[in-house]
Structure formats: C-alpha cells, structure tokens
Amino acid sequence: MSIARLAAPLLALLLVVTGCSGQHGDHAAPPGPELVVGSKADPESRLLASLYVSALRSYGFPARAETADDPMAKLDSGEFTVVPAFTGQVLHSLQPDDSALSDKQVYKAMNAALPEGIASGDYTTAAEDKPALVVTPATGQAWGGQDLSADLTLVQRHCDGLTVGIVKGGHAPAAVGSCKMPRPREFPNDTALFAALRSNELTAAWTTTANPGIPGDLVVLADASKNALIRAENVVPLYRRNALTTRQLLAINEVAGVLDTEALTDLWRKVAGGADPQAVADGWLGEHPLGR
Known part of the structure; x- marks a missing residue:
C-alpha cells in the first residue's frame, strides 16, 4: 500500500479525534470543585x-x-x-x-x-447598610442641619428629651458622638415606626442606610465615613x-x-x-x- 493511501485514513482519523476533542472542550466540566x-x-x-x-x-x-x-x-x-x-x-x-x-x-x-x-x-x-437616624423635614429644619459628621454637635444639642424608635430586632448604637442615646421604643414594622415619627410620637427613628422601606418624605441624617459618628457597615x-x-x-x-x-x-x-x-x-x- 502506498504512503499516500495510508495517509488518507490516518488524516481522517486525526480529524475525527480532533473534532471530538474540540466538542468536549466546548462542554468541558467547569474548572475546579464547586x-x-x-x-x-x-x-x-x-x-x-x-x-x-x-x-x-x-x-x-x-x-x-x-x-x-x-x-x-x-x-x-x-x-x-x-x-x-x-x-x-x-x-x-x-x-x-x-x-x-x-x-x-x-x-x-x-x-x-x-x-x-x-x-x-x-x-x-x-x-453600606449601617444604622441611620431618620427625622421629619420639620425636625431637620429645626435642628439646623441634616449631616451628623459635618456638625458633630447636631445630635448633642438636642440630646436631652430625645425619643427614638426602632423596628423590633433592629440594632441601635448606644451613643452618637457624645450623646448617649435613649433606649428606643420598639415597633412591629417600618410602617408603624414611621407613622409614629410622622405623628411626633418620636423625635427620630433608627433604620439602616440601605433599608428600601424608608419613605421618601422623611430625612435620613447623613454620616460621612471620614468623620463618622456611627460605625461603618x-x-x-x-x-x-x-x-x-x-x-x-x-x-x-x-x-x-x-x-x-x-x-x-x-x-x-x-x-x-x-x-x-x-x-x-x-x-x-x-x-x-x-x-x-
């Protein structure tokens, strides 16, 4: 048998093997363990x-x-x-x-x-999703600011007589700067918490910065990371x-x-x-x- 006649079937076999290998590569198992x-x-x-x-x-x-x-x-x-x-x-x-x-x-x-x-x-x-204080626009205006870290005395000036609330199971910092925060009243959900804030039963409400339930008509007091008064999350x-x-x-x-x-x-x-x-x-x- 001539070399040319031998080469033809060998070349065909090589193409089949290569083609199978390529198909296997396309559907290869993902690298490493799950x-x-x-x-x-x-x-x-x-x-x-x-x-x-x-x-x-x-x-x-x-x-x-x-x-x-x-x-x-x-x-x-x-x-x-x-x-x-x-x-x-x-x-x-x-x-x-x-x-x-x-x-x-x-x-x-x-x-x-x-x-x-x-x-x-x-x-x-x-x-981030760290604790945050929410107030009504009227309270924010009366306090003369909406940024805790820009005015380090913002909460301190209004510390006495603060009434705060939180949804049951939430976390509230014990202090904001030099203001020792009062024990928050607990509410069953965001709806009840923010309703109490709007009706002036509360001065402020504890929530978190990424909470999707914060109503748009309320004010979240900012707390920039550089001069943060509340721990980063x-x-x-x-x-x-x-x-x-x-x-x-x-x-x-x-x-x-x-x-x-x-x-x-x-x-x-x-x-x-x-x-x-x-x-x-x-x-x-x-x-x-x-x-x-």
Whole structure:
C-alpha cells in the first residue's frame, strides 16, 4: 500500500479525534470543585451570597449558595468557602469594645481581628447598610442641619428629651458622638415606626442606610465615613485562606467596584417583594458585568 493511501485514513482519523476533542472542550466540566457561598437564611443575606455566586459564575467558576444559622462557623470549619458579611458586624462579634467608626478604620480593625484561617476580600466602599437616624423635614429644619459628621454637635444639642424608635430586632448604637442615646421604643414594622415619627410620637427613628422601606418624605441624617459618628457597615467577602485561586479572588473582589448603596437598596426591594435572590443577583450583574 502506498504512503499516500495510508495517509488518507490516518488524516481522517486525526480529524475525527480532533473534532471530538474540540466538542468536549466546548462542554468541558467547569474548572475546579464547586465553591460554596454561605449566608444566613434571611432574604437580605441570601441576596449578598447570590451576588458573590453570580460573580464567581461570571468568571466561569462553579458556585452555589447555602444557608446556615452560623455561616462564620461553617466558614471556619471549611464547609463554606466564602461568606459575605458587614465589616462593623464582624468587628463587633470579634472585638466588641473596639472603637473604630469610619469605613477604613473598621475594615483595618476587622482584618486584624479575623481568625488565622480566614481572610477578607475588598469591601464595598460605596455600598453600606449601617444604622441611620431618620427625622421629619420639620425636625431637620429645626435642628439646623441634616449631616451628623459635618456638625458633630447636631445630635448633642438636642440630646436631652430625645425619643427614638426602632423596628423590633433592629440594632441601635448606644451613643452618637457624645450623646448617649435613649433606649428606643420598639415597633412591629417600618410602617408603624414611621407613622409614629410622622405623628411626633418620636423625635427620630433608627433604620439602616440601605433599608428600601424608608419613605421618601422623611430625612435620613447623613454620616460621612471620614468623620463618622456611627460605625461603618460595608459589604465584605470573607473567605477561607488559601482556598481561592487568584482569579476566584479577583471575581469576588470586583463586586466592590460595582455595588453601591442605591443598588443594594433596589436589589433588597426586589427580594422583599418576593423575587428570587439568585435571579435578582444574576440580572443585576448581567447589567453591570465584572471586569469592564
């Protein structure tokens, strides 16, 4: 048999093998084991986990979300790989007496307090959900300002006789600057809380900066991070040290560059309305692709 006649079938076989290999590559299994992003079971926590799942998937990494009563314990044991959290809450759980307030100070102190096997990614400098005081426009005008950090005596000047409220289960700082805050009256929901504020039963109401239930006719007192009087609460991904590749870490860190408080509020509003957290996260990251 001639060399040319032998070469023809060998070439055909090579093309078949190459074609099969190419098709397998098109449908190859995703790289590495599936990463587990953990959170508590409430809708807001599930949304944050879904954002980081979407981020990892957008880079081609398999990931899924799971819930637990104590996500940090699961992260510490290695059952979870990534757990989104808020910087101030993590710091308070690890160092309750730490006095850091601004976003940079809180992030630095939190990193110093993390257990040896856990590290933190980039925090969202533009996305926060920290305690905030809400007042009526009339109160804001009477107080002569709406920015706590610009006028460090704003609350102090009106500290005596303050009556404040909060939704049951919420967190209220014990002090704002030098003003020791009174124990807040508890209300069953935002509707009841803000109705009491409007009817002047309360001077101010405690809420959080990303709460989608804050009515537009009320005033949220600002508290800039540089001279913050209330501890920062920025979104941050915690992860198992040495468990992520460089590109996986890049994927979760890039969330910090696209997420802001306005977007976080809108996403939580959709989830509160019954939307699936993963679908909401996927849709939002589809409109705000990472790595651009």
